[in-house]
Amino acid sequence: MTRLNRDRVLHAAVALADTAGIEALSMRKLAQELGVVPMALYKHVANKEELLDGMVDVVVGEIDPPDPIDVDWRTRVRRRILSARRALLRHPWASRAIESRTAPTPVTLGYMDSTIGMLRAGGMSVDLTHHVMHALGSRMFGFAQELYAAPPAPDPHAQAAALRSMAGAYPHFVEIALRAEHDGGSVVGPGCDDQFEFEFSLDLLLDGFERLRAQGWTSTGAA
Structure with missing residues (x-):
């Protein structure tokens, strides 16, 4: 039998959440899936919160790496966010798990850092980049917080x-x-194409960010 380690525990938890839903995930159920006693899991994750942190890292780790630096910033950021969306669609529970975290996980921090790096390499100031990150919000990770679920x-x-x-x-x-x-199947609302709405909103944001960058915009109003 394959030796139990942290990576195996996390990937088994992701697979369990994918098939049974995040609500069905428990340390006891995960131990059953792995064929071990529950206490064996605690050698690799301290508790369920640490387990969820690790599961988020697994999902975020599936996002494609950035395009080469010679690709324009808008294309690089757009492709990366749409890759994040594909990862989230493979794991429908992941958006709730990401929202539930009280602090960024290491892999999440790395993803955010690389996104900031793409914006800065594209000529955005620290000031504008700060506000861009706020404007993107959860969309950076491939999902949008809708007012009402369908x-x-x-x-x-x-x-x-x-x-x-x-x-x-x-x-x-x-x-x-x-x-x-x-x-x-829309989560935005009956009659809405989720992918179209996501890309429509993302493109509006990216176009707006580029206009502000070109104008030399600052939050104090001084170019």
Whole structure:
């Protein structure tokens, strides 16, 4: 049998969360999956919080490395963030795990540091880069915090009736809801294409960052 080590524990935990969900993850269940007693795990992770930290590092470690320095900053950052999104989509539980961490993990810090490096190499000031990182927020890791998660798709006839009943009080909301194409798996909302919405927002941000960089923008208003 393969010897138990930290890497094996973390990858087994990721696989368990992928198949059963993060809610099903426990030290006891993980020990069962690995065929060991629970106490054996504590030689490699001190507790469940450290386990989750390590799982986040595994996922973030799947993000592609940056493009060569001769690629323009916008393309480098965009490709890296879309790689992060692919990693997060492979592990649907990971966004909640990342949000739950109270401090960046080592691999997460490395990813953030390299993103800052790409921005700085692209000619952004420390001041602008600081605000860019805030503006990107969780999008840097491939997910966006939406206002409301989409409920299970209702019966189309019931949905149409519900929208008709809302039209008088909320005409603009209903107009948008009726205009959108339907994507039953969307987390943004019924009728939204998650990938399109993610890239649309990301491109708006990147274009705005480039305009500010070209203008020599500073947070004090002095170029």
